[in-house]
Amino acid sequence: MIGTSGSLARIGWEVAQALGVLAVAGCLFLCVRPVRPRLHASGPLALRTHELVGWLVLLAVVMHVLLLLLVDRTVIEHVKLTAPLYEWAGALGLLQLLLLTVPSTAVIRRRLWSRHRNFQALHVGMSCLLVALVSVHVVTTNRYVHGHLRTAICVVLSTVALLALLRARVPADPTQRPLRFINRLAFGRHSLVVLAIVLVAVVTLLAAATGGAALALREPLLSRSQPLRLDFPHDKHRAVNCIQCHHNFADRSGAAACISCHRSNRTDLRVGAEARFHDFCLNCHRDPPPGLLRHGPVTGCDACHAPTAEKRLGGAL
Numbered sequence: 001m002i003g004t005s006g007s008l009a010r011i012g013w014e015v016a017q018a019l020g021v022l023a024v025a026g027c028l029f030l031c032v033r034p035v036r037p038r039l040h041a042s043g044p045l046a047l048r049t050h051e052l053v054g055w056l057v058l059l060a061v062v063m064h065v066l067l068l069l070l071v072d073r074t075v076i077e078h079v080k081l082t083a084p085l086y087e088w089a090g091a092l093g094l095l096q097l098l099l100l101t102v103p104s105t106a107v108i109r110r111r112l113w114s115r116h117r118n119f120q121a122l123h124v125g126m127s128c129l130l131v132a133l134v135s136v137h138v139v140t141t142n143r144y145v146h147g148h149l150r151t152a153i154c155v156v157l158s159t160v161a162l163l164a165l166l167r168a169r170v171p172a173d174p175t176q177r178p179l180r181f182i183n184r185l186a187f188g189r190h191s192l193v194v195l196a197i198v199l200v201a202v203v204t205l206l207a208a209a210t211g212g213a214a215l216a217l218r219e220p221l222l223s224r225s226q227p228l229r230l231d232f233p234h235d236k237h238r239a240v241n242c243i244q245c246h247h248n249f250a251d252r253s254g255a256a257a258c259i260s261c262h263r264s265n266r267t268d269l270r271v272g273a274e275a276r277f278h279d280f281c282l283n284c285h286r287d288p289p290p291g292l293l294r295h296g297p298v299t300g301c302d303a304c305h306a307p308t309a310e311k312r313l314g315g316a317l
Helices: 002-032 047-071 073-079 085-104 106-112 115-143 148-164 188-208 213-215 259-260 273-286
Strands: none
Touching: 002 047, 002 115, 002 148, 047 073, 047 085, 047 106, 073 085, 085 106, 085 115, 085 213, 115 148, 115 188, 115 213, 188 213, 213 273, 259 273
């Protein structure tokens, strides 16, 4: 029974992650495809189709969150104030998606904006923020985008989507003299602001892709008052040299628990315990050293943070 329950939890976890990936792909798709009524734009996307894809993306994100909460009890920690910063980026991305979909319906849009160009500029600006937040969340989560190559691909695709938001307007008279770049954009007096938002979002993507930024974004916003318990399966790690984790026995810096050192006030340990241990464990499982071929997948928080576990890895995180 326990095995069946564990298998269902793993399947649910994978389905939830797949929904997240589809949502990200949907966001990028909406950015790179122009929307009618720009009839002269190449490959126009009908407005109704654009809205439908937006609602489907929102549904996928909501299902992504709800399914993770359902299949993994420890995920509740990622919707609290003590959640890591990259989870806050994901939560803000969901809020941003709500602000992009709900007010964009015809009835609400016409009441809030008298001019379409004002709505268009705000919509594009919020889309830039959404792409930046989603990319930060995906890259730092390190689930599917791990390693330099995949991170670079993710950043390039997100950058292309951001730059694709800079729509050019169709001139009323095709024979007129070419306008300056900023005057060619379809956002009127908001063009300079939109361009600045796009460039800031691109710089944010590049900064978030660095290793130091990823570690910093794994830090919790607020420290937990109640540490999370750990159940580290030592019997499944017999092929790994103990010194890989228990390095303090090699450098003789102490024989106490891991937490007693990593949560101390030592100035040379600039990265917090939670960010450091997550980075260490996840990197080893996703990109194992040569010879360690039988490593298990990362399929949930409960795999290590078992709520009823009695064993601990140097205390609790």
